[in-house]
Amino acid sequence: MGMVGQLNHRGLAELAKVYGGLCHLKVGQVHMVAVSTADMARQVLQAQDNIFSNRPATIAISYLTYDRADMAFAHYGPFWRQMRKICVTKVFSRKRAESWASVREEISSLIKTIDSKVGSPVNIGEIVLGLTKNITYRAAFGSMSQEGQGEFVKIMQEFSKLFGAFNIGDFIPWLGWIHGQEFHKRLARARGSLDGFIDKIIDDHINKKNNKNCKDDDFVEVEDDMVDELMEFYDENGAKDDQKSSISITRDNIKALIMDVMFGGIETVASAIEWAMAELMRDAPSPPSDPPPPPRDGPDTVVDGYKIPAKARVMINAWAIGRDESAWTEPNTFKPSRFLDNGAPDFKGSNFEFIPFGSGRRSCPGMQLGLYGMELAVAHLCHSFNWELPNGMKPNEVDMNDLFGLTAPRAVQLVAIPSHRLNFPLF
Structure with missing residues (x-):
């Protein structure tokens, strides 16, 4: 228990220097295995992807995802494949033009906001978090529910705290009573808040669809959003008599999938944009931080000659892998030009030295949309403005520490502080 403070991406990387790229720890009754090199990651994510295709869920995650009704923590199988298909074909598809249009329009709005603050300090972390919140909220709920954004953000912030909270019951079940009662009250309050919020939105979308079908005189055409897409898929499944199609989408599925999209689309993209801007402003930068991807578990197996116990939580430490001296030259130097070299690894999941989106069955289905938002935002910020640090701060004085968490x-x-870079007006 004295090592709990080390069980983050940095602490596990230090342990890997002593014990190697595959490190086994036991926390209470839970076996944990940290993977810290590209070769070990390849064996887990490619060679034995079928073995490690499931993800363990804590007490909080199980409860807040409606008993794994989402895609991120659903066990691998027919249900999970159906959830992923929905995300790939309905939510993140390039054919769904509204999601991609929301990125362009919200970034244009961001640039206008910064343009009005030229010459004054701008909190880049705050404004890019607002950007990704707007994009993701709009893609999920459309324009019909914008007035509830502040409430929903607070709900998601509480979910994030609960997902990352240390609960001793997850590791030593018979000690779960120590703070379990208050913890479960928080879980119930958080899920109750999400239920009330999204139930109203789902009802609004049902009414919208009914009005569209009836073609009332007062009906105003509104662009479809993510909830519309999910409701349509649910209707299609629900109307089938084919017994082979046993999976249907319930309200809990819709709520849990929306939660996946919110967590995957807000903090991750905002954090990447802010880290990129920070690196570009430094003289002697180091790469941004990536937390371990969610852990995986599976039956007894052997990796590189070592037995991995059944149900062990196998964590892929992307932060350590990206700084592995055996895989990278000058791993602690921010050097984007390295990716211009012939044979440089890419991030699509086949080169295990660089896996920000994961790899294998559990790789991120929203990779293309996330990249589009991040790259377009950084390009606009750098093309439209020159940036200086405030109060005479030198580039090497920028605080580059990170906080352990989901992102x-x-x-x-x-x-x-932004200043105009171009000789002609932006707008």
């Missing part, structure tokens, strides 16, 4: 965000948000 390893910056410990101190980046603040900089």
Whole structure:
């Protein structure tokens, strides 16, 4: 228990220097295996992807995802394949133009906001988090529910805290009573808040669809959003008499999938944009932080000659892998030009030295949309403005520490002063 403080991406990387790229620990009754090199990651994510295709869920995750009704934590099988198919074909598809249009329009709005603050300090971390919130919220709920954004963000912030909270019952079940009662009250309050919020939105979308079908005189055409897409898929399944199609989408599935999209689309993209801007402003930068991907578990197996116990939580430490000296030259130097070299690894999941989106069955289905938002935002910020650090701060004085969490965000948000870079007006 004295090592709990080390069970993060940095602490596990230090342990890997002593014990190697495959490190087994036992926390209470839970076996944990940290993977810290590309070769070990390849064996887990490619050679034995079928073995490690499931993800363990804590007490909090199981409860808040409606008993794994989502895609991220559903066990691998027919249900999970159906959930992923929905995300790939309905939510993140390039054919769904509204999601991609929302990225362009919200970034244009961001640039206008920064343009009005030229010459004054701008909290980049705060504004890009607002950007990704707007994009994701709009893609999920459309324009018909914008007035509830503040409430929903608070609900998601509480979910994030509960997902990452240490609960001794997850590791030593018979000690779960120590703070279990209050913890379960928080879980119930959080899920109750989400139920009330999204139930109203689902009802609004049902009414919208009914009005569209009836073609009432007062009906105003509104663009479809993610909830519309999910409701349509649910209707299609529900109307089938084919017994072979046993999976249907319930309200709980819709709520859990929306939660996946919110967590995957807000903090991760915002954090990546802020880290990129911070690195570009430094003289002697180091790469941004990536937390371990969610852990996987499976039956007894052998990896590189070592037995992995059944149900062990196998964590792929992307942070350590990206700094592995055996895989990278000058791993602690921010050097984007390295990716211009012939044979440089890409991030699509086949080169295990660089896996920000994971690999194998559980790789991120929203990779293309996330990349589009991040790249377009950074390009606009750098093309439209010059940026200076405030109060005479030198580039090497920028705080580059991170906080452990779902996205390893910056410990101190980046603040900089924009000035016009172009000789003609932006708007």
